[in-house]
Amino acid sequence: MLRCVECSGRRLGFARARAAVVYDAHARAIVSAWKERGRRDLAPDLATVVAEVVARPAVDVVSCVPGDAERTRARSHVPAERLGRALAEGWDLPFAGILERVGTAPRQARLPRAERRANVRGSFVAAARPPPTVVLVDDVYTTGATAAACATVLRRAGARSVEVVCLARAVR
Numbered sequence: 001m002l003r004c005v006e007c008s009g010r011r012l013g014f015a016r017a018r019a020a021v022v023y024d025a026h027a028r029a030i031v032s033a034w035k036e037r038g039r040r041d042l043a044p045d046l047a048t049v050v051a052e053v054v055a056r057p058a059v060d061v062v063s064c065v066p067g068d069a070e071r072t073r074a075r076s077h078v079p080a081e082r083l084g085r086a087l088a089e090g091w092d093l094p095f096a097g098i099l100e101r102v103g104t105a106p107r108q109a110r111l112p113r114a115e116r117r118a119n120v121r122g123s124f125v126a127a128a129r130p131p132p133t134v135v136l137v138d139d140v141y142t143t144g145a146t147a148a149a150c151a152t153v154l155r156r157a158g159a160r161s162v163e164v165v166c167l168a169r170a171v172r
Contacts (some may be wrong), residue, residue, distance in 0.1 A: 012144070013151030014162040019141055019169030020053040027168045031140060035079045043079070046167050047086030057163050060131035062088035065138040065150055066101040066124065083167060084137035098134070098157075099150055100127045124150050126157035135163045142170040 021027050033039040034046065062085075067078030081097065088095035102125055136150055141164065151162040 012148050013155050014147055014164045017141055017147060017164035018054045019166040020050040021168050023140055023168035023170040031168060040082065043082035044086050047083055047090055050087060050167055051090045054165050056091040057135045059133040059135045059163060062093050062095045062135050062137060063098045065146055066099050068101055079139045080137055083139060087137060098126060098128045098130045099124050099153060124153045126153055130154050130157055130159040132160045134159045135165050138166045140168045141166040
């Protein structure tokens with residue numbers, strides 16, 4: 001399997017990462033409305049877009065990157081969880097929140113690429129023993145730091161394989 005420039009030369013906790021759309025200006029506007037401006041109603045439509053582009057993974061369960069408590073209160077929802085639940089329903093797979101976020105870290109979007117991995121290190125713990133194969137859902141994949149941190153926790157807790165699925169992917 002070929003690796004993108006972002007992942008080349010890095011040890012990753014996940015087997016592969018796929019996204020439905022490129023994180024361009026159009027996608028950024030939709031994600032911003034969904035995450036920051038209360039458009040929770042977009043999750044089913046966004047899940048449909050993902051499911052049309054990304055084939056149903058051969059996994060035991062769908063999970064998601066857990067939300068930060070402060071941002072969850074401000075948004076009144078966790079976008080990755082809403083997307084994950086909608087995908088699980090569409091793919092006819094169970095959904096399980098098997099990760100928890102511990103503490104509060106600065107937002108990844110405000111950090112230089114080099115600092116993102118350190119920022120999320122230790123930010124996640126397994127809330128339950130994961131099944132052997134997991135698809136981890138997030139809204140946007142930029143550097144892969146969050147996905148790698150979550151996947152590493154899942155692997156250490158017992159998952160044999162973790163795939164990552166996102167709505168959008170930043171391309172450099």
